[in-house]
Structure formats: C-alpha cells, structure tokens
Amino acid sequence: MDFGSHTPYIVVAYGASIVALAGLIAMRLRRFKAAQRGESENREAGD
C-alpha cells in the first residue's frame, strides 16, 4: 500500500477502525455467550 505522503494517515485511520470494530464485535459476542451460559447453568441448577 503506497499512498505517498498520506500513507501513515490512511493506515492509522483504517487500522483504528478495524481494531475498534473487531473489539466491539468480540465484546458483544463474549457478553452474549456469557448470558447464554448463565441461563443454561441456571436452568440446569433449577432442574
């Protein structure tokens, strides 16, 4: 990737976007899995 003198700006902008969105996706997935696990453990304990 060579965009001349603007390369660092483009790399930083795209890099930050990819990292932030990947972090957001990972956080949501972890929270969702934890909630599902909590629900199934709770159900098993109740049965």
Place this chain on the structure above:
Amino acid sequence: MWSRFSNPAKFEGLARVAAPVAMGVFAVCAAYGLVAGLFFAPAEQYQGESARIMYVHVPAAWMAMAAYSFIALMSLVAFVWRHSLADMAARSAATPGAVFTALALFTGAVWGKPTWGAFWVWDARLTSMLLLLFVYFGYMAVWQAVPEQARAARFARILALVGFINIPIIKFSVEWWNSLHQPASIIRADGPTIDPSMLWPLLAMITAYTALFTWLVFLGMRADLARQRAEKRVARKASRPVAAVTQA
C-alpha cells in the same frame, strides 16, 4: 407492528433470522467497500490520497447519528407505547453508537491533519460531534448509575429525547455556520456530487456499518433477554419456600 415484537419469543425468532443476514451483508459490503475504496477508487482532485479516509470516516459519522436517532426513537416508543423491548433496544445501541462516534472523531482528526493542517479545530461540526459523544457517555452512565431499573429507564429516555436536539445541529452545522468541514455531498436536493467511482464504495461501506450495527443491537438484546430470563428463574426459585410456608 410495534406490539408484534413486544413478545420476547417473537423477537428472538426475528433476531435468529435477521442477525446472520445482517452479518452476511456486513461481510460482503465491507469486503467490497474496503478493496474498492483503497485500491480502485481514484484519488480526490484536491485532497489527493487522504480522501480515502472518507470510506471509514463517513460511515462512522453516519452511524453515530443514525444510532442516536434509533435510541431517541426507541425511547419515544417506550414512553408512548410502553413497549417492553424498546428500552432494551435503545440500551443495546448505546455502546456501538459511542464507538462509531469516537471513530468518526478519530478518523476525522487523522483526515484533518493533511487536509486542514490540524488534527482538531473548534468547528461547529466537530464540536457538535464531540458533544454527541458526551451525550452517549451520559446515556450509558444513567443506566449504570441508577440502581432501580424503572427509574433508570425513565431518566435514560428523557436524556435520549433531549439529546436528540443535537442531531439536526450536527447535520446542518455546515450550513448554519462558517465551517472548515465540507458540506453534504450525498444527501442533497440536487443529488450526490460524488463521482460514481467513489460513491459506490462509500455506499457499500455505509451499508456495511448499518448491517453491523443491526447485528450488534440484535446480539445485545438477545444477551439482555437471556440474562433477564435467568434472573426471573432465580427470583421464582427464591420465592418458592415463602409460598410453601404461607400454605402451611
């Protein structure tokens, strides 16, 4: 239509179908938008290569405002129709909205340096976007700070609706005040002013970010529903011995 999805079971059914579709749309549109925006779209006439930041900056800014508008709409629905899932939807949209706002500010600053010569200026558009980030923080803080859920929901709805005043200010700030920020170039009465070779990757990235937001909200709501069901089961279990004692 509102009442149809106030039933959590019906909503879960919708979310199970819509979430993978949204994720698929995100993957396809983001792949096309990133490749086309970085490697096939031409450099901009005046700003040169730095204008490629547009393909991550504009979708983030669009989603920052769209997510907040969604929160305000859901807050209104919760206020007027007492929809059981509206608060949950609004709350699930807050974190993605705040991240999109922070990204719009950050990528805008990175784009501003080679274009304006400064990372930050106290321009009306930039300042109103920064204010939006603080409103998001306030909205999330209300949910965390108020222990009683019903009260937290009421305060959060009020804050969301009052904060919505900022959305038209952000949108029209470039027309109402002298601004370094360029005016709207897609949603205009006389049509977009961007060349199709740049417009299509940009529209693909906007679609990708919108699909990702949809998926994140569905996932957040499903997590909240699962937690709610678990809490209700614990509460039911805790109330059983009391009932037995009462009967005896």
